[in-house]
Amino acid sequence: MTSTPLVVLENVNKHFGDLHVLRDIDMTVNSGEVVVVIGPSGSGKSTLCRTINRLETVDSGTISLDGQPLPAEGRGLAKLRSDVGMVFQSFNLFAHKTVLQNVTLGPMKVLKQTKAQAEARGMELLDRVQIGNQANKYPAQLSGGQQQRVAIARALAMNPKVLLFDEPTSALDPEMVQEVLDVMTDLANEGMTMVVVTHEMGFARRAANRVVFMADGQIVEENTPDEFFTTPRSERAKDFLSKILTH
Amino acid sequence: MEAFLSNIDRVVDGFSWTVRLTLLSAFFSFILGILLTAMRVSPVPLLRGLSTAYIEGIRSTPLTLVLLFCGLGLNSALGVSLADSVALDVFWWAVIGLSAYTSCFVSETLRSGINTIPLGQVEAARSLGLTFTQNLRLIVVPQALRTVVGPLGSVLIALTKNTTVASVAGLGVQEASREMKLMFDQGIAPVLPTFVGFAIGFLILTLPMGYFFGWLSKRVAVVR
Numbered sequence: 001m002t003s004t005p006l007v008v009l010e011n012v013n014k015h016f017g018d019l020h021v022l023r024d025i026d027m028t029v030n031s032g033e034v035v036v037v038i039g040p041s042g043s044g045k046s047t048l049c050r051t052i053n054r055l056e057t058v059d060s061g062t063i064s065l066d067g068q069p070l071p072a073e074g075r076g077l078a079k080l081r082s083d084v085g086m087v088f089q090s091f092n093l094f095a096h097k098t099v100l101q102n103v104t105l106g107p108m109k110v111l112k113q114t115k116a117q118a119e120a121r122g123m124e125l126l127d128r129v130q131i132g133n134q135a136n137k138y139p140a141q142l143s144g145g146q147q148q149r150v151a152i153a154r155a156l157a158m159n160p161k162v163l164l165f166d167e168p169t170s171a172l173d174p175e176m177v178q179e180v181l182d183v184m185t186d187l188a189n190e191g192m193t194m195v196v197v198t199h200e201m202g203f204a205r206r207a208a209n210r211v212v213f214m215a216d217g218q219i220v221e222e223n224t225p226d227e228f229f230t231t232p233r234s235e236r237a238k239d240f241l242s243k244i245l246t247h
Numbered sequence: 248m249e250a251f252l253s254n255i256d257r258v259v260d261g262f263s264w265t266v267r268l269t270l271l272s273a274f275f276s277f278i279l280g281i282l283l284t285a286m287r288v289s290p291v292p293l294l295r296g297l298s299t300a301y302i303e304g305i306r307s308t309p310l311t312l313v314l315l316f317c318g319l320g321l322n323s324a325l326g327v328s329l330a331d332s333v334a335l336d337v338f339w340w341a342v343i344g345l346s347a348y349t350s351c352f353v354s355e356t357l358r359s360g361i362n363t364i365p366l367g368q369v370e371a372a373r374s375l376g377l378t379f380t381q382n383l384r385l386i387v388v389p390q391a392l393r394t395v396v397g398p399l400g401s402v403l404i405a406l407t408k409n410t411t412v413a414s415v416a417g418l419g420v421q422e423a424s425r426e427m428k429l430m431f432d433q434g435i436a437p438v439l440p441t442f443v444g445f446a447i448g449f450l451i452l453t454l455p456m457g458y459f460f461g462w463l464s465k466r467v468a469v470v471r
C-alpha cells in the first residue's frame with residue numbers, strides 16, 4: 001500500500017450554536033486506505049464525514065484533498081465534491097429518475113460526458129453491483145439494499161478519489177445488510193480509498209486498515225481493527241464496545 | 248333565453264378576451280413565480296429578502312388595488328403606455344397586474360412543493376458536484392412541479408375568475424363580465440338568463456381545467 005496522504009484534516013473545529021461538535025480533529029486518510037469511524041450517537045461522526053465534502057462548513061482548521069485545501073464555494077467546490085463520493089444512510093436516490101438516470105446524471109452534467117459514454121459506464125457499474133437488470137426501474141420499486149447499491153454505483157460513476165459512507169447499512173432490513181457490505185468489501189479490496197461510519201464490526205475487521213473511535217466530538221483512539229476490538233485502550237472505547245457487543 | 252342567444256357572438260367575444268387575459272397572465276405569472284421561488288430558496292440573503300418582501304407585500308394587497316395601481320397609477324398618472332390603442336394598453340396593464348399578483352400564489356405553491364422534496368436528495372446532488380442552479384433545474388423543480396400540478400390548477404382557475412376584476416377595477420378591460428354588464432346597461436338582455444349564461448361560460452372554461460390538472464397530477468406523480 002502506498003502512503004500518500006489523500007484526505008488531511010488539521011485542527012478542525014465545528015460548532016452548532018453552543019454545541020462543540022468537532023474538537024481539534026486531526027486525521028489523515030492515505031490513498032487506498034479504508035478507515036472505519038465508530039462511536040456513540042451524537043459523537044460527531046456524520047458531521048466529520050460531511051465536512052470532508054463540505055456539506056458542512058468548519059469554524060477553524062483546514063481540510064485538504066490531494067494536497068489542495070477545500071475551496072470555499074463556486075465551481076471549485078463543485079469540482080471538489082465530484083472528487084469525493086458520498087453514500088448516505090437513507091440512500092437519497094433521485095425519486096423522479098430511473099436507476100440508470102440516477103447513475104448517469106453526475107457524469108453527464110458535471111463531468112460533461114456524452115449520454116452514450118455515461119450510459120455505457122453506468123451499466124458497467126450497475127452490473128458490478130448486480131443491479132444491471134433493474135436499470136430502467138424507479139428507486140421506489142427497489143428494495144433498500146438494491147437502492148443502496150445503486151447509490152454506491154452513482155457515487156462510483158464520478159470516479160471519485162475517495163468515497164465517504166455514513167452508516168450505509170443502518171436503514172436496511174437485516175437481510176439486506178450483507179449484500180451492501182459485500183459491495184463495499186470488494187471496493188476496499190480493489191484499493192478504493194474509503195471513510196466509513198459504521199457499527200458493522202465484521203466489515204471493519206475484514207476491510208478496514210484502521211478504526212477511528214470518536215466520542216464527544218473528539219478522536220479518542222485510533223488503531224487497527226484487531227487491536228481496537230480486542231484490546232481497546234481508552235475507557236470510553238471499552239464502555240462503548242461492551243454496549244454494542246452485548247445487544 | 249332567446250335574447251341571450253341572439254347576442255351569443257358578443258358573449259363569445261367577451262370570453263375570448265377572458266381567455267387571452269388568462270393565458271398571457273398564466274404564462275407570465277408562471278415565469279415570474281419560478282423566478283421568485285428560485286430567489287426564495289437561494290443561498291443569497293438579499294435575493295431571499297427581496298422575494299419574501301415582494302410576495303408578502305403583493306399577496307396581502309387586494310387584487311383590485313394591484314390592478315388600480317397598474318391602470319390608474321402607472322398607466323394614467325405616470326403615463327407609461329404599452330400599446331397604441333387604449334384598449335390594448337389597458338389590456339397589457341391588466342396582464343401585468345394579474346401576473347404580478349398571481350405569481351405570488353404560483354411561488355407559494357411551488358415552495359410548498361419544494362418543501363416536500365427530501366433534503367437528502369438535494370445533498371446527494373450537491374455531493375455529486377451539481378451547482379445550485381443545476382440542482383434546482385434537474386432535481387428540485389421537476390419534482391416540485393409534479394407535486395404541485397393539482398394546486399397550480401387551482402391557481403389557474405382562480406386567475407381565470409380574477410380576470411373579471413380587470414374590468415371593474417377602473418381599467419375597463421374587455422372581458423366576459425364587462426360584456427355582460429354592457430349588455431345589461433344597454434337593456435338588450437334579460438338579467439337572469441344572461442347571468443346564468445355567463446356563469447355557464449365560466450364553468451365551461453374552468454371545469455375542464457380542474458379535470459385536466461387532476462388527471463395530469465396523477466399521471467406525473469413521483470412514486471416514493
Ligand SMILES: Nc1ncnc2c1ncn2[C@@H]1O[C@H](COP(=O)(O)OP(=O)(O)OP(=O)(O)O)[C@@H](O)[C@H]1O
Pocket residue numbers: 016019021039040041042043044045046047048
Ligand atoms: N444541523 C445541525 N444543527 C444543530 N445540531 C446538529 C446538526 N447536525 C448535528 N447536530 C448535533 O451535532 C452532534 C453531532 O451530530 P452527528 O450527526 O455528527 O453525530 P453522529 O455521531 O453521526 O451520531 P449518530 O450515530 O446518531 O448518527 C449531535 O449532538 C447532533 O444533535
Ligand SMILES: [Mg+2]
Pocket residue numbers: 045046047166167
Ligand atoms: Mg450520524
